[in-house]
Amino acid sequence: MKKFQAHHKLMALSSVALAGILTLNACGSTNTNSDSSASATSSSSAAASGSAQSSSGPLKIENTWAKATDGGMTGVFGKITNTSDHDVKVVSATSTATDEVQLHTTVKDSNGSTKMQQVQEFTVKAGETLELKPGGNHIMLMGLNCSLSAGASTTVTLKTEDGATLEFKPEARDYSGAKEEYQGDAQSTGSASAGASASASGDSHDGHEHGHG
Template sequence: MISRRSAVSGVLALSLLPFALAACGSAGSTTVSASPVAEQPTATSTLKTDTAPAAALTVTDPWVKAADKGMTAAFGTLVNNSDKDLTIVSATSSAAPKVELHEMADQDGKMVMRQKEGGFVIPARGSHRLEPGGDHLMLMGVTDKVQPGDEVPFTLTFADGGTMTFTAVVKAFAGANEEYSGDDKGDDKAKDDMKGDEKPAGHEG
């Protein structure tokens, strides 16, 4: 015969059974609800071929000869930090409507400046100096004064079409008065406008 106390105990045990099963299920398994993870962008580096030469070239000590008008020139050292030769074929500047790559050459026993055939070639891991009496960037048709302390921007174009920019400071300089053997009619007089009052420190005429 089942006592009243035993019956009550049994009913109580049965009533607690669902909770026990739920607790058991919770202990035996864990369900994690996660929100979708946003896709992270992949970092990529695209090096365009037309910018590669620019990254390899630096211009040290760039400067421009002060002038009132006509012609003037830019100098400095082109340094090639890459393992292949670089060739500069042209240049532009907002300070002049035309910029040419020039060299000094003997013409009829007289040293004159003329356009550099083939451009400026900077050897791999080497340098190419632009200096008075040698290779230089020639600014043609200057109409506004280029005064000491001014900064003149330049864009160089490489043989493969790539470009690079740099800025040169203007300095007074008494040298670089060589004659030009070009065809521009106004250049004979323009060379007289290249005369300055003094030489910048560290440069020879």
């Protein structure tokens, strides 16, 4: 009887350990009730109650998705619309899948080659939509040590210049197409504006291949 109980306990512990390994190996969970749009929110302290209040910001994002990957890096895409009468700057992004998230745009070098380059911000012009798409502006999840399989989702949060945040959960898709070369040794400069995009070919992020579309 004691041997049976010990064996049963060992099997239970093994199942827990295996579940932990599977969790570590996957960047996100299956998106069973995915929303492809979100609104920017900011939090402030309420003096009377001491509780945090959320107010709608000027940005909304829709049609979001990410390229499925076995690890390394991947791109995140969607359409960011500015509903206000003033320009809004997205200055950074974070993700639950990695600690390294970059804002990227597409540029051409002196030889006419198209490359991906990190920028400090995305400017979403008043009343306009900035499309994040393969071969154009996009968000890069770098240094992934986990997989993001098709159908799974991860959480991405954009931060604007005024401190507001825009959280969304892009669902991963299997996707192949044109690939880009990453200008990894270039300094992060400039701003990508609404409407800025270019086709891309070639592919290597500091020697690692990746494709956005």
